[in-house]
Amino acid sequence: MTPVSIKHLHGLGATVLLLASAGLVWHGQPTPSEKWGFLAHELEPRLIERQVQIDPAELAELMRNNFIDLQLIDVRDERDWNLFHLWGAQRIPTQDLPAQHKRFAALPDNGVIVLVGNDEARATEAWKLIMATASQPNAYILAGGINRWLAEFAPGHHGRSVLAREQVNDTLRYPVKMAMGSRHPAALPDTHHVKDLSFTSKVKLQKRMVMKGGCG
Amino acid sequence: MGPFDLSAEIGQIGAWTIYLLVGFAFGFILESAGFGDSRLLAAQFYWRDLTVLKVMFTAILVAAVLIFWSTAIGWLDYDYVWVNPTYLWPGIVGGLIMGVGFIFGGFCPGTSLVGASTLKLDAIWFVAGSAVGILSFGETVALFDDFWHSSNLGRLTLQAWLELPTGMVVFGLVAIGIVVLWVGDIVRRRIYGDSSEH
Numbered sequence: 003m004t005p006v007s008i009k010h011l012h013g014l015g016a017t018v019l020l021l022a023s024a025g026l027v028w029h030g031q032p033t034p035s036e037k038w039g040f041l042a043h044e045l046e047p048r049l050i051e052r053q054v055q056i057d058p059a060e061l062a063e064l065m066r067n068n069f070i071d072l073q074l075i076d077v078r079d080e081r082d083w084n085l086f087h088l089w090g091a092q093r094i095p096t097q098d099l100p101a102q103h104k105r106f107a108a109l110p111d112n113g114v115i116v117l118v119g120n121d122e123a124r125a126t127e128a129w130k131l132i133m134a135t136a137s138q139p140n141a142y143i144l145a146g147g148i149n150r151w152l153a154e155f156a157p158g159h160h161g162r163s164v165l166a167r168e169q170v171n172d173t174l175r176y177p178v179k180m181a182m183g184s185r186h187p188a189a190l191p192d193t194h195h196v197k198d199l200s201f202t203s204k205v206k207l208q209k210r211m212v213m214k215g216g217c218g
Numbered sequence: 219m220g221p222f223d224l225s226a227e228i229g230q231i232g233a234w235t236i237y238l239l240v241g242f243a244f245g246f247i248l249e250s251a252g253f254g255d256s257r258l259l260a261a262q263f264y265w266r267d268l269t270v271l272k273v274m275f276t277a278i279l280v281a282a283v284l285i286f287w288s289t290a291i292g293w294l295d296y297d298y299v300w301v302n303p304t305y306l307w308p309g310i311v312g313g314l315i316m317g318v319g320f321i322f323g324g325f326c327p328g329t330s331l332v333g334a335s336t337l338k339l340d341a342i343w344f345v346a347g348s349a350v351g352i353l354s355f356g357e358t359v360a361l362f363d364d365f366w367h368s369s370n371l372g373r374l375t376l377q378a379w380l381e382l383p384t385g386m387v388v389f390g391l392v393a394i395g396i397v398v399l400w401v402g403d404i405v406r407r408r409i410y411g412d413s414s415e416h
């Protein structure tokens with residue numbers, strides 16, 4: 003092959019690489035919703051089969067488990083948060099979750115994220131966002147949300163009537179008379195109460211598998 | 219969606235076979251590019267021969283374009299690709315040590331194995347020296363553990379540091395790479411003439 007031909011090949015290669023990288027500028031990287039589109043076929047069944055919606059009793063046990071690094075993420079609005087929220091929870095609106103992706107991705111192997119809404123709709127959207135932006139396998143949703151939690155653990159007999167009411171836009175249906183935040187007795191249920199409840203354990207710690215490499 | 223856990227997908231033997239084939243291809247290409255020759259590698263630092271710069275830089279840029287196009291079309295989940303965490307000052311000091319070792323010895327760790335596999339004596343001694351160095355590091359690292367773990371910036375990427383879209387960073391790198399290699403070649407020919415390169 004003559005030197006001139008090699009130069010042409012070099013030029014061609016450089017042009018192809020430059021055009022390919024220019025294409026990246028135009029196409030961009032996937033947005034969270036686009037990435038969910040790529041992951042949906044694999045992850046949607048987990049939602050449908052309710053593999054990631056955990057019982058309030060299981061969450062209550064996790065809250066007292068010192069071997070688990072529990073991240074309770076409350077995605078409700080500020081009004082509902084002030085009325086009642088779980089002990090140890092942090093309020094992060096859904097739109098602010100992508101900014102936390104590094105933190106969620108860097109959770110230790112014993113880290114568990116539980117997303118909390120008033121029902122499940124908002125928490126499910128938050129779960130999809132976390133799976134798309136942080137690829138965190140140990141993320142779960144509180145089944146039934148705060149409404150079910152309060153029906154289960156709050157004093158009084160509002161439980162069945164609250165849960166029987168129609169779910170509207172993930173609103174707080176349980177009558178909380180004043181803003182107590184996490185000072186409400188149901189924010190951290192008594193262990194004796196929790197022991198009496200039966201549930202199917204769904205939290206399984208999975209390693210966030212990252213392919214390691216190196217170079218020499 | 220990648221990356222794939224090969225052991226889970228095709229079993230341990232299958233995974234090892236893939237690793238073997240990739241290693242074979244890597245070593246074959248390095249040797250055919252002349253990277254088993256310490257004179258060629260050292261010549262890089264005197265700007266006498268830019269083969270190392272051209273091959274490595276091109277490989278990095280091609281890999282970057284492939285990785286981010288794969289991510290863009292949903293073939294790869296970039297969040298699962300390992301990016302070495304940045305320990306800034308240990309990285310700088312380690313880079314200095316490796317750079318000095320590279321120009322003294324004429325090899326980096328990978329190319330020393332390439333040279334050793336063809337029984338080049340300097341490569342074999344370099345590998346032996348590397349082994350002693352690695353062992354010594356392992357036995358003494360506790361003494362400077364604080365420094366070794368200092369200035370941890372985590373999984374830091376260029377696009378995160380520059381706060382620019384990934385595509386723009388990759389395009390910029392490709393453009394800079396092409397310019398650097400082209401200008402570098404002009405400089406090399408001005409200093410040493412046309413016949414100096416491998």
